[in-house]
Amino acid sequence: MNKRDFLKDAILFFPAAATLQALAKDAQGAAGSAATPAGYDATRHWYGMGVDVDKCIGCNRCVEACKAENDVPEEPFYFRTWIERYQIHADGETTVECISTRAAPPEQAVPEDPTVVRTFFVPKLCNQCAHPPCVQVCPVGATFQTQDGVVLVDAERCIGCRYCIQACPYGARYLNPKTRTADKCTFCYHRITEGLLPACVEVCPTEARIFGDLKGKADRLVRFHRVNEISVLKPDLNTEPKVLYAKLDGEVR
Amino acid sequence: MSGTIPQALYEQLSHQLEQVVGFIYPNEVETQWAILIVVYPYITGIVAGAFILASLVKVFNVVEVQPIYRLALLTALAFMLVAGMPLQLHLGHPLRAYEIFMTPQPTSAMAMFGFVYLWYLLGILLIEIWFEYRHQLVLMGQQARGLMKGVYGALSLFSKDVSPEALAFDKKASKFVTVIGIPSAFLLHGYVGFIFGSVKANPWWGSVLMPIVFLMSAIVSGIAMVMFIYILLSLIRNEKLDMRCLDKIGLFLMVAIIVDFALEALDYVHRIYQSEESIGILAQLVSSRLFFSMVIVQIMLGMLLPLLILAMVRIAHFNEDLRRMLYFTSSLLILVGIFSMRWNVVIGGQLYSKSLRGLMAYKMEITGIESLMTALALLALPFIILTVLFWLLPPRWMERRGPAAVH
Numbered sequence: 202m203n204k205r206d207f208l209k210d211a212i213l214f215f216p217a218a219a220t221l222q223a224l225a226k227d228a229q230g231a232a233g234s235a236a237t238p239a240g241y242d243a244t245r246h247w248y249g250m251g252v253d254v255d256k257c258i259g260c261n262r263c264v265e266a267c268k269a270e271n272d273v274p275e276e277p278f279y280f281r282t283w284i285e286r287y288q289i290h291a292d293g294e295t296t297v298e299c300i301s302t303r304a305a306p307p308e309q310a311v312p313e314d315p316t317v318v319r320t321f322f323v324p325k326l327c328n329q330c331a332h333p334p335c336v337q338v339c340p341v342g343a344t345f346q347t348q349d350g351v352v353l354v355d356a357e358r359c360i361g362c363r364y365c366i367q368a369c370p371y372g373a374r375y376l377n378p379k380t381r382t383a384d385k386c387t388f389c390y391h392r393i394t395e396g397l398l399p400a401c402v403e404v405c406p407t408e409a410r411i412f413g414d415l416k417g418k419a420d421r422l423v424r425f426h427r428v429n430e431i432s433v434l435k436p437d438l439n440t441e442p443k444v445l446y447a448k449l450d451g452e453v454r
Numbered sequence: 455m456s457g458t459i460p461q462a463l464y465e466q467l468s469h470q471l472e473q474v475v476g477f478i479y480p481n482e483v484e485t486q487w488a489i490l491i492v493v494y495p496y497i498t499g500i501v502a503g504a505f506i507l508a509s510l511v512k513v514f515n516v517v518e519v520q521p522i523y524r525l526a527l528l529t530a531l532a533f534m535l536v537a538g539m540p541l542q543l544h545l546g547h548p549l550r551a552y553e554i555f556m557t558p559q560p561t562s563a564m565a566m567f568g569f570v571y572l573w574y575l576l577g578i579l580l581i582e583i584w585f586e587y588r589h590q591l592v593l594m595g596q597q598a599r600g601l602m603k604g605v606y607g608a609l610s611l612f613s614k615d616v617s618p619e620a621l622a623f624d625k626k627a628s629k630f631v632t633v634i635g636i637p638s639a640f641l642l643h644g645y646v647g648f649i650f651g652s653v654k655a656n657p658w659w660g661s662v663l664m665p666i667v668f669l670m671s672a673i674v675s676g677i678a679m680v681m682f683i684y685i686l687l688s689l690i691r692n693e694k695l696d697m698r699c700l701d702k703i704g705l706f707l708m709v710a711i712i713v714d715f716a717l718e719a720l721d722y723v724h725r726i727y728q729s730e731e732s733i734g735i736l737a738q739l740v741s742s743r744l745f746f747s748m749v750i751v752q753i754m755l756g757m758l759l760p761l762l763i764l765a766m767v768r769i770a771h772f773n774e775d776l777r778r779m780l781y782f783t784s785s786l787l788i789l790v791g792i793f794s795m796r797w798n799v800v801i802g803g804q805l806y807s808k809s810l811r812g813l814m815a816y817k818m819e820i821t822g823i824e825s826l827m828t829a830l831a832l833l834a835l836p837f838i839i840l841t842v843l844f845w846l847l848p849p850r851w852m853e854r855r856g857p858a859a860v861h
Binding site for chain 2: 274275276277278279280283285296297298299301302325334336337338339340341342358359360361362363364366367368369370371372373374375376378379380381382438454
């Protein structure tokens with residue numbers, strides 16, 4: 202290589218190296234951390250939610266509170282939490298409807314259908330899995346699990362590839378059309394780290410939702426876990442959900 | 455409704471919501487991976503298949519296929535250059551795509567695909583083509599004038615050595631790269647299959663056979679594409695085809711389809727026989743939403759019919775013109791069939807609810823980023839690139855120079 206070739210190469214090489222260095226710095230930026238108030242120690246908590254299926258009356262207030270609190274698009278294609286209504290018929294058939302997508306409340310809370318032998322509501326939300334498949338598939342580490350067990354999305358980092366939405370077995374994620382990034386329930390992380398309850402829990406009139414800390418000794422959720430027979434959704438997928446259902450019917454998926 | 459979301463998106467989603475049958479989770483109305491993600495495995499598969507066809511010459515010494523060796527390599531390159539584009543365009547934040555390389559996530563199949571893609575493009579394909587063409591590039595550089603002299607000089611990386619030792623080394627190196635290239639091509643498309651096959655949330659995708667089915671269908675589509683281009687070129691240029699070569703490609707194509715068909719059949723038989731929780735909704739999916747694209751186009755028109763034609767060509771003694779026409783028809787049918795297969799996997803997997811209680815719909819947009827027009831443009835682009843490559847690197851330039859100019 203002569204001097205002239207060397208200089209030519211050098212002119213190409215140095216700007217490229219500088220660019221790479223800048224990118225490397227960016228890559229080292231805080232991945233997998235969330236803003237918390239001063240003095241908050243995430244390692245001392247392990248959050249979960251209990252849902253008492255018998256107590257849910259399908260009023261949909263949790264859904265409205267969630268949308269307002271978390272700036273979820275109002276259109277009926279985007280939900281961080283929603284309510285499903287199950288109707289078990291005499292012949293064993295089950296019909297399911299998502300009541301949160303309705304434009305207006307129904308005139309009759311319970312339809313007069315003589316074939317329906319039993320009906321109940323099931324609130325759904327992100328299960329904040331201990332083994333989250335969404336976190337596993339994210340190509341850039343934008344979705345991550347905090348030390349207190351909450352699965353969050355870093356909207357500054359998410360590239361909007363939607364792989365996490367595909368990987369979620371519960372349909373709990375959507376692509377937020379405003380930010381063009383993946384979005385989901387955070388257990389109202391901005392509230393719980395301040396010692397407040399998630400918005401859906403706060404507004405529930407029948408206390409069908411119990412928020413708590415599975416590491417806390419006298420916690421309500423720990424008691425809920427102790428006194429109820431608990432089920433989780435799709436246990437065969439080994440996601441280890443931290444949303445715990447009491448009196449859940451086997452029809453619910 | 456007063457929209458906080460774009461009007462076109464609202465209309466598309468409202469339309470899709472109307473088409474829902476049964477119960478779906480409310481967030482499932484939107485089709486997350488649409489037409490561009492159908493194009494992506496289609497193009498990637500052609501790359502892998504074309505490369506594997508080319509490697510038959512170098513590694514397995516199938517001399518009959520020699521006439522299309524360079525054609526197959528350039529086809530692989532032309533499609534490879536486009537393979538990443540549908541992914542890039544589909545992202546919510548395309549400008550953040552580099553993060554995939556900057557923040558390697560070893561647990562993410564998609565992230566690792568970025569590295570496999572780069573390895574295949576830079577580590578295999580470009581190096582193999584360079585060694586294959588180096589001699590020609592040097593000679594073309596000597597003959598060219600002005601700007602083109604510089605272009606060929608740059609393409610040959612300013613090498614000038616055409617001594618017999620250097621050429622022998624080129625040959626050895628090219629063979630070595632091909633040997634590594636075969637597992638790499640398997641990796642490239644097997645990996646695309648893994649991106650889908652590893653999603654446990656989706657029983658239509660989550661199958662251990664998925665990578666291998668993707669790989670076999672990739673080989674089928676790659677061979678069909680090279681055959682299609684080879685015949686098309688002879689028609690455009692009004693040249694005689696090497697029928698020995700074409701018959702050999704036809705044989706490989708037939709064998710590949712049989713293996714592909716056997717694997718896919720195994721997948722379906724296995725699902726039906728195991729009859730797991732999801733079988734009811736999947737049966738409903740196949741018999742309604744996917745009936746036309748899967749049963750009619752993918753299996754009957756795209757697989758069984760061309761298989762029948764290719765088998766007939768081997769049994770009956772047709773003349774060259776008829777054989778050429780039949781090969782051309784079957785390659786086209788196969789290319790359409792494999793596209794349907796990609797559609798049925800990607801879109802099909804998003805047409806039933808993970809609650810296993812309902813079916814969704816997908817309404818393809820005509821214009822916009824994630825649309826039919828973009829998909830067509832992306833499918834046309836490799837042919838434009840290929841035309842440029844043919845002009846820049848004429849595959850038969852060396853032969854046409856005549857024996858006098860070998861030194």
